[in-house]
Amino acid sequence: MDGAGKEVSRDEARKLIEEGAQVVDVRADHEWDAGRIPGATHLPLAELAQRAGEIDRERPVVLYCRGGNRSTMATAALADAGYDAAKLTEGITGWAEAGLPLDPEDGYVAESGEAAAILQARKKARSAERVSEISGDD
Numbered sequence: 537m538d539g540a541g542k543e544v545s546r547d548e549a550r551k552l553i554e555e556g557a558q559v560v561d562v563r564a565d566h567e568w569d570a571g572r573i574p575g576a577t578h579l580p581l582a583e584l585a586q587r588a589g590e591i592d593r594e595r596p597v598v599l600y601c602r603g604g605n606r607s608t609m610a611t612a613a614l615a616d617a618g619y620d621a622a623k624l625t626e627g628i629t630g631w632a633e634a635g636l637p638l639d640p641e642d643g644y645v646a647e648s649g650e651a652a653a654i655l656q657a658r659k660k661a662r663s664a665e666r667v668s669e670i671s672g673d674d
Contacts, residue, residue, distance in 0.1 A: 542611065542622040546634055549598045549624050557596040561628075562610045564648065566657070567602065571643025573631060581606045584613060593619055600624035600631070602648045 544552065553559055559576040561568055568578045579587050581601070591597055597619055601607040607623040614621035624631065632638060632645045 542615065543625045544598060544622045545625050546631055546636065549622075550636075552596055552598055552622075557598050558592060560591060560597055560599045560610070561601070562599055562606045563601050563628075567646045567648060570646035571628070571632070571638040571640070573600065573628060574637055574639045576600075576639075581610055584610055588614065588617065588619075591619065596620040596622070598622055598624055600627045602645065603627045603629050 549557075549559075553575065559573055560579050561572050561576045562579060562581040562584065564580060565578075568580075572578070577590070579590065591614070597614065599607040599610045599614070599621060600623065601610075604623060604625070604627050607627060611621045611623040626633075628638075629645050638644070
């Protein structure tokens with residue numbers, strides 16, 4: 537696994553993970569909160585340059601995002617810096633569509649983007665309000 541632009545299939549990624557590869561999710565916070573590949577580390581693309589030292593240079597790394605754009609950039613940057621990096625083809629969308637596990641157990645693939653983050657925050661706030669009403673907390 538070397539060179540910018542390297543991609544791995546879901547099956548290849550699962551094999552690499554079983555053999556000790558790191559899994560890095562480069563999506564936004566709200567996407568991570570909604571659902572992620574078990575065992576993944578959250579390292580948003582915008583923070584990659586500052587936090588790359590958190591990734592073990594001695595172990596392969598599989599990067600993913602929702603569909604592939606952000607993980608392509610992250611994979612190229614890490615490969616250029618000497619990491620054994622590859623992106624997951626079809627991202628977490630393909631992973632979930634194949635019925636592979638997500639954390640938390642009821643996790644799902646969130647929409648990306650600022651508007652989606654706002655909608656997600658509103659949804660969480662409404663859920664918290666309903667829980668408060670049901671439990672009688674004010």
